[in-house]
Amino acid sequence: NAGVTQTPKFRVLKTGQSMTLLCAQDMNHEYMYWYRQDPGMGLRLIHYSVGEGTTAKGEVPDGYNVSRLKKQNFLLGLESAAPSQTSVYFCASSYAQTGNQPQHFGDGTRLSIL
């Protein structure tokens, strides 16, 4: 029972490089989310998806793009990485019911932009 799996776990990029973070869930959840975690700031929502083929912006979407081509996968892309995007990125998923269901989180991707 894997739950939410994020790859890679660690990555170092140079400014201007691009990369894609992959999130996969095996719980048949409709909703998926990408957050970034920075010290003292809690979790901030980057983008989210309410179902296959749909995405929407969260609190801090600038510099990121996402895609949800399959229900179980949610990809986060950085087109041109900047040092301000150094962070720990978490993916989460949840059932689409009444909003009272907890979100299930992956173990994160630690990303450093030099």
Next chain:
Amino acid sequence: AQSVAQPEDQVNVAEGNPLTVKCTYSVSGNPYLFWYVQYPNRGLQFLLKYITGDNLVKGSYGFEAEFNKSQTSFHLKKPSALVSDSALYFCAVRDILLRGNDYKLSFGAGTTVTVRA
């Protein structure tokens, strides 16, 4: 709008003593409230939630939380802390009157709990 505040960056207690982690929230309607715990190099793990009903909610690992509507608080408690409870704790809120079906949560900044042996 919805928001949550965790007024303490750090909480330090001795093993065996009671542990309290504070959380206050702000919503337009009624809240759904959640507590999560994060261990080093891991993702957030769900501890407990308040939806409706009893103000005292019991969760995983012996934790409980008390919902207080008049004080807009949802403090996390454990009667007897363990060294293994040392972690980062997050409170989160969802305003059930918020429009949209995206079920977004607002998280607090987190409280680091250290339990000394």
